[in-house]
Amino acid sequence: MSLIPKPTGTANRTTRVLGAGALVTAAFTAWVGLIESPPDVTQGQLVRIIYVHPAAATACYVAFGLCALSSVAYLWPRTRSRRWDLLAGASAEVGVVFCVLTLVTGSIWGRGSWGVWWTWDARLTLTALLLALFLGYLALRRSGGDGESRARRSAVAAVCFSVVVPIDHYATSWWRTLHQGDTLLKVDPSIHGWQLVGMAASFVAQLLILSWLLLHRYRLEQLEDRYETEGFAAALTERRAEAAVDAGSAAALAPTPTAQAAPEASSAPAGQPAPERENSQ
Amino acid sequence: MWRDALAVAAKDLRIEARSRVTTNQVAPYAVLVLLLFGFAFDQNTQLLRQAAPGLFWVAVLFSSLLAVARSFALESADGARDGLRMWGLDPAGVFLGKAAAVAVQLFGLEILLGGGIVFLFGTDLRGWGLLVASTVAATIGLAASGTVYGMMAAGLRVRETLLPLLMLPVVAPVLLGATEAWRVALALTSDDGWRWFTLLGTFASIYCALGVLGFGALLEGA
Numbered sequence: 001m002s003l004i005p006k007p008t009g010t011a012n013r014t015t016r017v018l019g020a021g022a023l024v025t026a027a028f029t030a031w032v033g034l035i036e037s038p039p040d041v042t043q044g045q046l047v048r049i050i051y052v053h054p055a056a057a058t059a060c061y062v063a064f065g066l067c068a069l070s071s072v073a074y075l076w077p078r079t080r081s082r083r084w085d086l087l088a089g090a091s092a093e094v095g096v097v098f099c100v101l102t103l104v105t106g107s108i109w110g111r112g113s114w115g116v117w118w119t120w121d122a123r124l125t126l127t128a129l130l131l132a133l134f135l136g137y138l139a140l141r142r143s144g145g146d147g148e149s150r151a152r153r154s155a156v157a158a159v160c161f162s163v164v165v166p167i168d169h170y171a172t173s174w175w176r177t178l179h180q181g182d183t184l185l186k187v188d189p190s191i192h193g194w195q196l197v198g199m200a201a202s203f204v205a206q207l208l209i210l211s212w213l214l215l216h217r218y219r220l221e222q223l224e225d226r227y228e229t230e231g232f233a234a235a236l237t238e239r240r241a242e243a244a245v246d247a248g249s250a251a252a253l254a255p256t257p258t259a260q261a262a263p264e265a266s267s268a269p270a271g272q273p274a275p276e277r278e279n280s281q
Numbered sequence: 282m283w284r285d286a287l288a289v290a291a292k293d294l295r296i297e298a299r300s301r302v303t304t305n306q307v308a309p310y311a312v313l314v315l316l317l318f319g320f321a322f323d324q325n326t327q328l329l330r331q332a333a334p335g336l337f338w339v340a341v342l343f344s345s346l347l348a349v350a351r352s353f354a355l356e357s358a359d360g361a362r363d364g365l366r367m368w369g370l371d372p373a374g375v376f377l378g379k380a381a382a383v384a385v386q387l388f389g390l391e392i393l394l395g396g397g398i399v400f401l402f403g404t405d406l407r408g409w410g411l412l413v414a415s416t417v418a419a420t421i422g423l424a425a426s427g428t429v430y431g432m433m434a435a436g437l438r439v440r441e442t443l444l445p446l447l448m449l450p451v452v453a454p455v456l457l458g459a460t461e462a463w464r465v466a467l468a469l470t471s472d473d474g475w476r477w478f479t480l481l482g483t484f485a486s487i488y489c490a491l492g493v494l495g496f497g498a499l500l501e502g503a
Contacts, residue, residue: 075498132450139446143437149501153433156495157447160429163491164451167484171454174476175461 010219018212025205032198040195046112051198053105055206056098057127063095063210064134068162071155085151086225088158089141090217092134094210099131122172129168133161147228282374289370289378294385296355303348303386311344311390315397329402334463337398338456341391342423345452346445348386349427352379353435362435365500372497376428380492384424391416408466411474415462418481422455425488432499454484 033051040047070088073079106124107117118124141154297303318336322328329336356362365375398404406412430447434440458477465474 129450129453132446136443136446136450139439139443140433143434143439143443145437152498152501156429156498157433159495160426160488160491161451163487164454164484167454167480167487171457171480174480175457 010216010223015212015215018208018215022205022208022212025201025208029198029201029205032194032201037194037198043113046109047195049105049109050195051202053102053109054199055202056101056105058203059206059210060095060098060102060127060130062207063091063098063214064130064162066091066214067095067134067137068158071158071162074151074155075159082147082151082225085155086221087218088155089138090214090221092137092141092158093217094213096131096134096138097213098206098210099127099134102127103131120175122169122175125172125175126165126168129172130165133164137161147225282371282377285370285374286377286381289365289375290381290385291378293352293355293379293382297351297382297386302351303389307344307347307351307386308390308393310347311340311394312397314340314343315394315401319401326403330404331469333398333402333404334467334469335456335460336402337394337463338419338459340394340397341387341420342449342452342456344390344394345383345387345423345427346448348383348390349431349448350441350444352383352428353431353440356435362500372500373493375500376432376492376496377489379431380421380424380428380489383427384420387420387424391420404467406467408468408474411462411466411478415459415466415474415478415481418478418485419455419459419462422481422485422488423452425485425492426451426455429488429492429495429499432496455481458484 029051033048037048037051039045067088070084070091074081074084074088103124106127110119110121110124111117137154137157140157141150144150145153315336318332318340319329322332356365395406399406427448430444430451434443434447437443458481461470461472462474462477462481464470465472465477
């Protein structure tokens with residue numbers, strides 16, 4: 001019995017519910033962010049970036065954190081399972097998507113607010129470093145090798161990366177920081193009304209999108225893994241069946257000495273190459 | 282573990298002493314990088330003197346990539362990596378030995394590059410306590426992290442391009458911390474230099490611990 005379950009697609013009821021929920025909350029966020037929410041007193045229309053950027057950054061950190069935890073679970077002998085490796089790979093990929101979204105939206109906001117596309121702010125620099133780290137992680141995952149050694153190497157890399165993140169945080173914070181502090185996670189949040197509703201909805205929407213993408217990507221990783229492990233054997237079996245059918249039809253159409261030899265080809269024992277057949281076309 | 286580490290470090294350094302790759306290729310490359318910085322900054326001595334700590338550590342970083350790649354290229358020929366496993370050496374000892382050999386080579390390169398920035402950029406080296414302490418911590422951090430990622434990329438078809446992609450973002454805090462500590466030591470800024478030394482020491486300790494604990498898994502997977 002295979003250790004890996006065999007899904008036939010990447011969607012199921014859970015992903016459909018998550019997808020619908022993500023769509024509804026994203027639409028609600030867009031309605032609040034673009035229509036109901038008023039422009040900010042100081043930032044004007046630029047404030048609308050808060051309905052995308054902070055939630056994308058949070059989703060990115062959640063995905064990278066999940067990648068690190070899954071990698072620890074893979075390396076831990078008691079919990080070692082291929083599933084953890086697949087989950088780590090899926091969450092790293094989805095995390096990279098949200099990291100790029102964070103950097104792009106942050107850059108757009110920085111252009112409007114600070115007058116530059118990029119500035120050496122601590123959090124910006126840290127996020128850029130995170131992106132570089134996880135691009136390296138994905139490159140490592142795609143660098144070949146057998147499944148077991150690749151999984152082990154990738155898991156060690158993810159753990160090493162996650163350990164360096166706090167150091168990166170201190171280094172970049174001591175170096176310089178311009179970034180806005182926490183807005184929501186304060187006893188007295190500095191935003192109210194529709195802004196607060198819209199921002200909270202954006203967090204729900206992006207975390208639902210994260211879960212939806214993650215489940216699909218995880219299932220795709222499972223299918224890829226199954227293809228890698230079982231694909232060759234399946235292709236070989238199909239080819240043998242095809243050869244047997246071809247040989248049978250050739251024998252029925254032309255009772256020549258070649259066709260008479262065909263039943264022997266179809267009865268070749270498993271594991272041995274079938275004799276080369278004549279071109280029947 | 283320590284005996285294995287000494288044996289592996291002695292082996293790597295002996296091979297380097299015989300092949301002279303570090304002295305004949307990596308060291309000239311490091312000096313060349315300093316010269317190129319001079320061209321890039323249009324021989325502006327004032328600017329070069331201000332930027333000297335950063336330029337020094339960028340040159341060290343680039344050289345460390347070559348030193349790490351070389352350290353694992355030694356093990357790729359004639360099944361040497363399998364030999365390392367079959368000799369029954371403690372993986373932690375192999376890690377410490379290879380990292381120590383890389384660190385020794387980097388110390389040599391840093392002395393050369395230190396002379397280079399004095400000679401080419403007119404830098405006045407001072408604040409020796411912080412300068413030496415931060416250099417030692419940063420070098421150990423570079424050697425330890427480089428050895429971990431060098432092993433990770435070893436044996437792969439794309440190891441030459443993968444190693445910089447894995448290693449450079451990781452050692453960014455080393456570059457930042459060492460540059461800032463040097464800037465304080467050279468009186469280019471009035472920050473608290475010793476907190477950067479703490480950061481460098483923490484980085485080096487973490488990567489030494491990770492290497493000791495995780496090198497076995499990497500060696501098996503290679």
